[in-house]
Amino acid sequence: MTAPPPPLLPLAHGVGAQHDLPLSPFYAYAGAFTALLVSFLGLGLLWSSSRFRGDRAGRALPAAVQRCADAPATRTALRVLGAALALLFLLHLVLGPDDPDRNPAPGALYVLLWVGLVPASLLLGPVWRLLNPLRALLALRPPRAPRPVPAAVGIRPAAAGLLLFAWLELVAPDNTARPVLLTALAVHLAVQLLGAARHGAAWFAHADPFEAYSSLLARLSPLGRRADGRLVLRSPLNGLDATPETPGLVAAVCVLLGTTAYDGLSDNPRWITTLQTSPLGPTPTATLGLLAAVALAAVCYGLCAGTLRLLNRALTTPLTSFAHSLLPIALGYLTAHYFSLLAVEGPRTVMMAVGTDNAAAPAPPLGPAGLAVLQVTAIVTGHVLGVVAAHDRAVRLFPPARAVAGQLPLFVLMIAYTLGGIGLLIA
């Protein structure tokens, strides 16, 4: 071996060196078939009058649990925990080595926060609202006369923030390098803190992408809060039914669907060839691709909503009325795409954070077949939950005679999303 040692180059790629294996056709067909079968069965057999009661449903937890959860001490402890974690992240980012293989900061952002929020929110509800270090920062010096956020704003700023974060994660070059992360952090802080200085802590619920993301996913948590303020255990479908129809909900859901779909697309060799040979350059092309994926998800939903409006003139807000039923589909996409990232890179990031230099990635917990089953199950389960949620909403909003016909556009849309999702896993 007389070859000179290879030069030490900064690794210019994101977190995680391994991608999931493409789905084998067997699992893909099995998943697609199940999705179709369940959809048709649901159309014919599901109840004909609405059953979900949204935030009025649920079995109340014991009062002691509620007292403990609502105690100011618990809230303060969570605030301090969130602030401490954020400080740790910042210290690693600023003082640690500028190398994603040795610095836990990029993994903490892209894996522990972004992907870890999914299981955390699903189990415990909107956790980021409780941990958000920005809220802790604001609590130090709250604005004296906060103005209310205009109703028309809704969660639109958060949807835009989600799109920007997805761009940073999936498109931005050198997205694990310190300067890039610091710039992104500075922009995030500026937007959030300026807004909060004007509108108070309420601004975060509207504009913090992670808070909106966590709150949306928490709609599917069995742990929720009833309209009367009690902590309850409830069916995720009831929680989903209670999703507030705020402006920007459609945008946020379409961003989640589109960006996760783009993540699947970006593994495709044909798309890679397109990126590398595009005259625009790889980054602008990838940006266009990301925007196109989000636009495609949105246009499909828009067409579907337009058809619903044609079928039922009384339906004044077709877009927001059914947006909640896309959430489980987005969750299925997220689980299918990010499970192994969390399972492999999550522990590695923690190992790095506790001081192991150049930690080895642990072996994936599932073999190829197990992972394929998990991915297909996640997508099909999301599809089934979406179909059920849309059905219940349809029988509530449509006159009984037209309820079945009225679901058809949504039905077609969901099958398209699900088959598309499975297709992206094969590709």
Next chain:
Amino acid sequence: MTTPAPAPAPVTTPTPTPVTTPAPGPATAPKATAPGLRRTVPAAAALAAVLLLALAGCGGRATTHHKPGTRHEQATGGNGTLLAARDESGHRLRELPAAEAPAVRAEVRPDTEGGWNVHLALERFRLTPESTGGAALAGRGHARLLVDGRETARAYGPWFHVPAGARTLTVRLYADDHTVWATGGAPVQTTVPLAASAATPSAPSATPSRTPEPPATPATRTLDIRVTGSTVTPAPSRVELKKGERLTLRVTSDRADTVHVHGYDREAALAPGTPATLTLTADRTGLFEVETHESGLVLTQLVVR
């Protein structure tokens, strides 16, 4: 500083000068004097005893033993009978009856970075690098490695690596006094062919006589990739590999760069116009990208199932 100045040490014991002959009963001397001199230093006395034992050489050894490197002539112990025959470099053979003679077997596996990993399976034989140069004792000694008939190295342990380019490997067992262990008049040795298929650095025709034999080890697939500007030919696609299969990537770039296989974290430097090869064993399942660092191009994807 040959005489210890302070009083507490057992002064009457031999000063720590190099001892070339075993001192008679060194262990008893400090024990006899220490209690008589000072009661406060039994620990120092014990330490001195240990030091002396170490200096006197390991007392448990056979009397034929010499310290490493103190003698170079071949000792004629009672272990085996010296034969008149010699090996290539002039070491005499030491004959043992077949039942007592050691045996050696070499297991060879190609390494993912080129060359071979060799494991020696030894019977009735122990590698004793610490006593090399001493007298011959049956069942002890070292191994010598002959690559393509030329001696290249000694093996003092059961595992070693043979660099790429070798065709045959002979492992021969030697006694501590550098005589060759033999039985039936022949040296105890084993010869294994090294398959020509294993990874070699892309030295063009380094050994013209080499004929690529059909590989004995797992099949190796070769993938040729050419990078011109930002164009990759063939266009990036997916290479399906079975777990355990070997793959050789031969990458030609029109500029200096580094090719990197993610997940396996293997890298090779690319010189403009010169093909660089990188061989790896696909021992992890998953989808892995092969990328260039400078230009940031994805060359291909490895799908290992």
